[in-house]
Amino acid sequence: MTLFKKIVIFSMLFSMIIIMTVHQIESTVNISTSQSIEETAHPLPQRNHTWRTIRENNFLYIDKTPFLMKLLEKNRSVILTRPRGFGKTTFLDMMADFFRGKKDLFKGLAIDKVGNTKHYPWNKSETGEPLPKWKEFPVIHLNFAEISNFNTSKEFDDEYLFLLKRAAETYSVDGDENDFDLDKLISKVYFKFNKTSIVILVDEYDHPVQHAHKVLNNKQLAINITHSLESMISVIKANTEMIGFALFAGVMRLNFMSQENSSTNVFSDLTWDKDLSEAFGFTENEIKNNMTPYLKKWAQKRYITSNAQSEPNDPRLPEMKLLDELRSWYGGYQFSIKCDAGEVFSPLSTIESLQQQEFGNYFISTSAMHFLVAQYYEKFSNWESFNELHLYNASSIYCIEHNSRESETPLHRWMLSHGYYTISDYELVVNYCTGHRDIDSVTLKFPNKEIEEAIEYNVAMYLLDENKFIHEDYGNDLAVFNEAMSTQDTEKAMRILSIFKFQPYLSLSRFYRNANPGQMSRSMRFFLHAASINFNYHEDVKFNTATNSTAKVGKVDSTVTNSKAKVGKVDTGTNSTAIVENIDNNILQTTDLNMNYIIRIQTTNSENETALPVIEQLLRYHKHHPEFFTKLIKNQTNVCFLGLNFLHIDGFAKLNSWIALSYTKGTFQISDVVAQPGDLKERLLGKYAP
Numbered sequence: 001m002t003l004f005k006k007i008v009i010f011s012m013l014f015s016m017i018i019i020m021t022v023h024q025i026e027s028t029v030n031i032s033t034s035q036s037i038e039e040t041a042h043p044l045p046q047r048n049h050t051w052r053t054i055r056e057n058n059f060l061y062i063d064k065t066p067f068l069m070k071l072l073e074k075n076r077s078v079i080l081t082r083p084r085g086f087g088k089t090t091f092l093d094m095m096a097d098f099f100r101g102k103k104d105l106f107k108g109l110a111i112d113k114v115g116n117t118k119h120y121p122w123n124k125s126e127t128g129e130p131l132p133k134w135k136e137f138p139v140i141h142l143n144f145a146e147i148s149n150f151n152t153s154k155e156f157d158d159e160y161l162f163l164l165k166r167a168a169e170t171y172s173v174d175g176d177e178n179d180f181d182l183d184k185l186i187s188k189v190y191f192k193f194n195k196t197s198i199v200i201l202v203d204e205y206d207h208p209v210q211h212a213h214k215v216l217n218n219k220q221l222a223i224n225i226t227h228s229l230e231s232m233i234s235v236i237k238a239n240t241e242m243i244g245f246a247l248f249a250g251v252m253r254l255n256f257m258s259q260e261n262s263s264t265n266v267f268s269d270l271t272w273d274k275d276l277s278e279a280f281g282f283t284e285n286e287i288k289n290n291m292t293p294y295l296k297k298w299a300q301k302r303y304i305t306s307n308a309q310s311e312p313n314d315p316r317l318p319e320m321k322l323l324d325e326l327r328s329w330y331g332g333y334q335f336s337i338k339c340d341a342g343e344v345f346s347p348l349s350t351i352e353s354l355q356q357q358e359f360g361n362y363f364i365s366t367s368a369m370h371f372l373v374a375q376y377y378e379k380f381s382n383w384e385s386f387n388e389l390h391l392y393n394a395s396s397i398y399c400i401e402h403n404s405r406e407s408e409t410p411l412h413r414w415m416l417s418h419g420y421y422t423i424s425d426y427e428l429v430v431n432y433c434t435g436h437r438d439i440d441s442v443t444l445k446f447p448n449k450e451i452e453e454a455i456e457y458n459v460a461m462y463l464l465d466e467n468k469f470i471h472e473d474y475g476n477d478l479a480v481f482n483e484a485m486s487t488q489d490t491e492k493a494m495r496i497l498s499i500f501k502f503q504p505y506l507s508l509s510r511f512y513r514n515a516n517p518g519q520m521s522r523s524m525r526f527f528l529h530a531a532s533i534n535f536n537y538h539e540d541v542k543f544n545t546a547t548n549s550t551a552k553v554g555k556v557d558s559t560v561t562n563s564k565a566k567v568g569k570v571d572t573g574t575n576s577t578a579i580v581e582n583i584d585n586n587i588l589q590t591t592d593l594n595m596n597y598i599i600r601i602q603t604t605n606s607e608n609e610t611a612l613p614v615i616e617q618l619l620r621y622h623k624h625h626p627e628f629f630t631k632l633i634k635n636q637t638n639v640c641f642l643g644l645n646f647l648h649i650d651g652f653a654k655l656n657s658w659i660a661l662s663y664t665k666g667t668f669q670i671s672d673v674v675a676q677p678g679d680l681k682e683r684l685l686g687k688y689a690p
Contacts, residue, residue: 075268084251137193138198151218168180183238197243277341281346517601534590603653638664639662657676
């Protein structure tokens with residue numbers, strides 16, 4: 001065989017090997033990409049998973065141990081509150097195993113490098129020998145959420161004693177004495193462990209008080225339990241030599257836990273400590289670094305597989321676009337008074353939405369909504385303060401309390417501590433006594449869409465139950481209204497709507513007796529919720545109508561979401577003369593009907609007014625800025641613009657006039673107008689028909 005033939009044969013064999021290798025690589029890549037994305041990431045934990053279940057079964061855990069180190073350097077006795085569903089129980093379970101020396105559970109976490117014996121002034125070697133990296137501390141870990149089966153003070157005491165005896169059994173100390181209490185438990189465990197400092201962790205410490213007050217509606221029982229908790233704190237203060245660290249965690253700060261109370265002033269309230277603001281909940285970076293595989297999978301389904309949610313020319317990666325939506329739904333929580341720390345996401349709702357691949361309300365099942373909406377409806381005087389509240393006494397924010405000695409808790413405190421409000425802004429004032437600039441006032445707001453929709457929906461249900469805007473047989477009529485809207489029977493739907501009467505504010509103000517369109521829009525939103533019709537809400541819709549036909553028209557920022565969106569201003573350029581007009585903040589857009597409606601509302605106190613101006617204004621806007629409607633409608637081919645006029649009489653509003661106008665492929669179908677009263681159709685045709 002010649003050298004040339006050998007070279008040719010070798011080249012052919014080498015080429016075949018390369019081709020086979022490439023095919024093998026491609027096959028491997030195809031197999032790996034076809035695998036579930038979850039296989040490349042830790043599985044998401046379930047709502048009922050404990051800290052140990054998460055760690056022992058390799059579920060996703062966001063490492064919060066760096067905040068544990070910061071917490072232990074603050075004070076030996078601490079109170080820390082967060083809303084339910086923010087991971088307090090998981091954090092305390094983690095702390096309990098940390099002090100018990102369960103080092104295997106902390107492998108790979110930040111605190112594993114430090115151990116559990118150093119940097120704490122209360123843990124010193126009596127012999128002078130170097131401390132080991134890990135050791136076992138005795139931990140008295142009580143969860144007061146387990147104390148719910150009581151109706152009297154005696155029954156509460158029995159439940160509490162049961163928790164103490166169970167803790168005693170953990171360390172095989174005698175808890176059968178008739179007068180056994182926390183003081184004896186601390187002493188026995190301390191000497192059982194050869195005078196090793198004890199760690200006390202109390203989870204949901206305020207739960208029994210809130211249960212007595214809100215569920216049992218027994219104020220005196222709540223006061224009695226408060227006294228029992230106060231005695232418990234006094235025992236801890238009296239045994240500081242035996243106790244190395246104590247933490248009380250809950251939803252609200254009870255009033256007796258104040259610096260003015262000599263028996264409890266040993267505790268530091270770290271609820272608004274900037275260093276711990278991200279200890280509970282997820283930050284955006286934590287989601288990016290740990291949950292991107294789940295974001296990618298959901299984004300693939302939401303934006304790529306389905307074109308319904310896609311936006312042309314959007315430079316963002318699909319998973320980052322989804323993260324923006326996730327933030328608007330479940331983010332926005334601020335746990336620093338000065339708003340100088342990062343915002344966090346609700347961990348429970350974030351994980352639930354990633355598991356379900358659906359934006360929904362997962363927070364509502366964690367808090368008492370019935371109590372909230374009843375209080376909310378009675379307290380707020382108009383719809384303008386529905387989603388924001390300015391407080392001129394900022395000191396009340398520092399003292400989040402459930403003062404069972406008073407008739408009631410101020411509503412804003414209750415809402416802030418339970419996660420329905422968050423701090424959005426603050427103002428400083430000079431304190432002439434100290435020379436420092438102190439916080440004078442704060443602004444509270446709804447943190448995200450989940451909370452706003454939860455409150456809005458439940459207020460709607462409350463209005464139904466309390467017959468605030470409904471006639472007697474409302475249940476059947478709501479179903480008929482839903483069916484009529486779904487089948488495009490606008491006339492029938494409007495006949496049903498005209499039966500109802502609305503009280504478009506929470507309580508009547510003596511200074512403002514007539515409803516404006518924004519207030520009426522709020523009532524209409526409640527009505528659509530009650531009728532189980534999904535919709536978007538567009539706020540601050542503004543742009544300029546240029547009088548110069550050659551004027552440059554800028555971009556309309558219209559990001560439509562599942563709840564509420566802001567549509568920005570259009571810049572008409574510097575060379576144009578413009579008239580600023582405003583499409584109010586009351587555009588409602590149904591989202592899941594066969595033909596969706598875009599609803600605008602006006603109110604009047606004159607029977608001669610009609611809905612005609614509502615539609616005429618839209619026609620003018622369309623003439624100058626058709627691109628606004630393109631963004632509003634997106635990829636829908638047929639919609640119906642619905643103008644509603646409500647007549648306001650004697651504190652209530654009823655539908656007085658309406659116009660429905662079809663919009664198909666960028667054109668208003670003037671000839672297809674349906675209206676009540678009937679002469680509105682002729683008036684509209686006479687003015688706008690081609």
